[in-house]
Amino acid sequence: MKVLLLILSVLVQALVISSTVIPDGLYHFTCKANKNVLDIERASHIIQANLIIFPLHGGTNQQFILTNIGQNYVTLIAKHSGQAITVREHCIGETTVEQDYLTPGNPYQEFKFIVTKDKHYLIQNKATGLYLNGDSHILSHVHNELGIMSAKACKDSHKFSISEVCQVAGPSVCDDNSLDILCFN
Numbered sequence: 775m776k777v778l779l780l781i782l783s784v785l786v787q788a789l790v791i792s793s794t795v796i797p798d799g800l801y802h803f804t805c806k807a808n809k810n811v812l813d814i815e816r817a818s819h820i821i822q823a824n825l826i827i828f829p830l831h832g833g834t835n836q837q838f839i840l841t842n843i844g845q846n847y848v849t850l851i852a853k854h855s856g857q858a859i860t861v862r863e864h865c866i867g868e869t870t871v872e873q874d875y876l877t878p879g880n881p882y883q884e885f886k887f888i889v890t891k892d893k894h895y896l897i898q899n900k901a902t903g904l905y906l907n908g909d910s911h912i913l914s915h916v917h918n919e920l921g922i923m924s925a926k927a928c929k930d931s932h933k934f935s936i937s938e939v940c941q942v943a944g945p946s947v948c949d950d951n952s953l954d955i956l957c958f959n
Contacts, residue, residue: 796887798841800853800939802830805908806894807931811836812859812908814873819855822862824920825871827908837939847884847900849876858883861899861923869904869923887936894933899923905932 803812805827813828817835830836834854841849850859857873861882864870877883881901888896897906904923909931924932 795842795846796840796848796936799839800837801840802836802937802939803838803897803934804830804937805931806892806933806935807909807929810908812838812934814852814855817854818873819857821857821874822872823855823857825859825873826920843878843884846886848887849883850885851876859885861902861904863902869902870920871906871922888927890933892933894935896927896932897934898927906934907931908934 804810808827810827811830813826814835815824815826817833828836835852837853838859839851839853841851843849851857852859852873855873858876860872860874862870862872874883882899884900886898886900888898890896898904902923904925905927907922907924
């Protein structure tokens with residue numbers, strides 16, 4: 775009986791961790807492998823502008839509005855353009871990540887954040903089942919790494935930390951107890 779209770783306890787804890795909901799908010803997403811963040815290339819407002827991996831500079835093209843839409847899925851909207859992060863499958867077998875108009879119910883614009891043992895997140899697309907890879911080694915026309923999707927999520931390049939962006943005017947008033955919060959004035 776004690777063994778059964780122990781097993782049930784472990785299962786309940788696993789379910790609680792895996793179903794953790796990230797609160798709606800404004801975030802940066804940092805790749806564990808290279809410490810670079812998700813970024814819309816050149817702060818472009820055009821449709822199909824590339825999602826790239828780039829050093830943090832604090833621009834609004836590196837800030838994404840996360841909105842929970844149910845069943846542990848979220849949409850990610852680029853703050854600077856108001857466009858949704860969208861996975862695009864090309865006929866040549868390449869899968870890239872771009873921005874596009876938000877279309878409610880579009881599974882290519884829906885993502886699940888899966889907590890890893892080291893408290894990072896895997897970002898999985900609903901339509902493809904693929905994971906965002908922050909170290910693609912595929913370069914865009916300006917030689918920045920493109921955000922692409924991978925079938926396996928087993929490397930640090932697939933793991934992202936999430937940092938809330940403080941929206942404050944004047945001096946920073948971030949919570950000193952949270953190292954995950956970044957403020958840009």
